[in-house]
Amino acid sequence: MTKNFLISRDVLFGNPDRVTARISPDGSKLSFLAPENGVLNVFVGPANSPQTARPVTDDTSRGIRSYTWGYTNEHILYLQDRNGDENWRVYSVNLGSGVVLDLTPFEGVRAEVLALSPKHPEDVIIGLNKRDPEYHDLFRLNIETGNLTMLVENTNFSSFEVDDEFNVRLASRMNQDGGSDIFRPAGDGNWETFLNVDMEDVLSTGFFGFNKTRDIIYLVDSRGRNTAALYSLHMLTGEKTLLAEDSQSDFSGLMTHPTEKNVQAVAFCYDRIRWTILDTAIARDLDYLHGVEHGDMMVVSRSLDDKEWIVAFTVDKSPSRYYRYDRNVGKAVFLFTDRDKLDGQSLAEMVPAIIKSRDGLDLVSYYTLPPGCDEDGDGYPDHPLPMVLYVHGGPWGRDYWGMDPIHQWLANRGYAVLSVNFRSSTGFGKNFVNAGNLEWGKKMHDDLIDAVNWSVKMGISKSDKIAIMGGSYGGYAALAGLTFTPKTFACGVDIVGPSNLITLLETIPPYWKPVIEQFTKRVGDFRTEAGRKLLQERSPLNYVDRIERPLLIGQGANDPRVKQNESDQIVKAMQAKNLPVTYVLYADEGHGFARPENRLSFYAIAEAFLAKHLGGGFEPIGQDLLGANLTVPAGVDFIPGLGEALSDRR
DSSP states (O other): OOGGGOOOHHHHHSOOSSEEEEEOTTSSEEEEEEEETTEEEEEEEETTOGGGOEEOOOOOSSOOOEEEEOTTSSEEEEEEOSTTOOOOEEEEEETTTOOEEESOOOTTOOEEEEEEOTTSTTEEEEEEEEEETTEEEEEEEETTTOOEEEEEOOSSOSEEEEOTTOOEEEEEEEOTTSOEEEEEEEETTEEEEEEEEOGGGGGGOEEEEEOTTSSEEEEEEOTTSSSOEEEEEETTTOOEEEEEOOSSSOEEEEEEOTTTOOEEEEEEESSSEEEEEOOGGGHHHHHHHHTTSSSEEEEEEEOTTSOEEEEEEEOSSSOOEEEEEETTTTEEEEEEESOGGGTTSOOOOEEEEEEEOTTSOEEEEEEEOOTTSOTTOSSSOSSOEEEEEEEOSSSSOOOOSSOOHHHHHHHHTTOEEEEEOOTTOSSSOHHHHHTTTTOTTTHHHHHHHHHHHHHHHTTSEEEEEEEEEEETHHHHHHHHHHHHSTTTOSEEEEESOOSOHHHHHHTOOGGGGGGHHHHHHHTOOTTSHHHHHHHHHTOGGGGGGGOOSOEEEEEETTOSSSOHHHHHHHHHHHHHTTOOEEEEEETTOBSBOOSHHHHHHHHHHHHHHHHHHHOOOOOOOTTTTTTOOEEEEEOGGGSTTHHHHHHHHO
16 A cells, blocks of 8 residues: 555544534534634524524633534533643623633532523523532532532542433432432432442443423333333332333434423434334434435434434435435435544444454444445455454443544454443443453453454454554453453554553542442452452563563543553563563643544654554654644654654754
């Protein structure tokens, strides 16, 4: 593969052109995120003229990633932290005056938005851990004035359910067994038990809003079954009615009418998203929309009168596409793609595959092959390829089918790419999730190795040219790969991954402490002698002497979840043994790389690293370090062109 065929990294990892499109509650305006002076900001314009949208925010640093419409139709609310510390602040933008207010201007405090309501358009319910870093008190916040009114002084709850009248209806608390006890108000500030969820069901059971009369709450529940189904639960009588279920996969999302609040459709995702229609009123709409584009369809925004929908289509071989759908005339009008420059590129298909683990579990996986390597079209390359095993984070998350920039980047460079939903991944029933309890570095890692062996057997990968790469838990998996199975991988790339599970758990953010049993029951209990022994056995830091292959590490200095020390300590240990490690540290990042300049620089370095050890295509680092706030405390000389690129920045 020659350089002429390489897709520029900036096209894949730079800012999107437009993303997160939303319709205003009254249907008159359209909003989306787009770069302004190289930084993602909120743009707003007439719904029927998106090309005239203009920026209404002025972020100049990290870019805005999360926002919503206020029900006034004249306010945008968004969240922002500082340099990746995840102490989110709530901001409001008055579209009429252009005034931007920091509504929660408190240092070292994390704000959470819990509820908005068309019945109280000028207010929002938020949580603030200002009084106690471990617990979020509930406040009613006026989005125009910033006035705060406390609703609940919270001393032991981890989450709340609030209805459209801004009544606090339920509160949850994790118990010592790792389960969840759910309470409802009993008057005079007291609470009474509403229901209990055992530890095995916690990750697959939860609430998804109330009906119009607020006497029914929608409950996703795996108790007494394997896959999580959607039910309606009467708040007074306790009557529970099944609404939708799937035998293979958990509930994955729902559509409810904006004002009537009845459930209209439910999504399930095994290998691809599938919709179950409950309300025939939208059956014709969904049938039409499924024919508009290929790919997985999601209605991402609806006006209150339900006449205007914003619909997004996810496809594996093209950018995401947004449409505005007018229900009155039954027609969808194309708005834009999220990355225009991807149109017309030679992108690769993402192929779902079910891989059997050694103990019989079905591992829903996805692989991507370089374009042109499968001439007979059987889904496998004509010759085995170097491969990157790309491991998702969490671990309580999952991989999905769709346009994945990592997959496309690596496939474009000549690698096969494989992502595996190993045990502990969510979406495949509670038995699959719980099969990963206390299995970090053991059966969870065995699943990855089984998938690697499958790829070799199927002729996808060369056994001596496989890299392991990932972020967060995926970073841990990369470290585990190089220490627990040192001969399997040719190299590893760890992004914000923990190296020592004891120090990881001892330094979790204070607002995670109310759910600490989630970690102790599923990862290991750092508070007991037996638990610490298990965690030591599963910590890659303790097996540095086994490492035989090169390692690249990327870390954010302000990461509140996986502290910088997790990377520092394994780098120090490897240096003491003269093992090849390159360490890239970002001063203005946290748990991952939000700034596109930082993201682009790391993948430029990773590309050179992978090319050196796997032999794939390589676009030189060149100017891709410009604007990035990075240092390389170790291993500059191990990456081709890195020293020169660093010198060119100065």
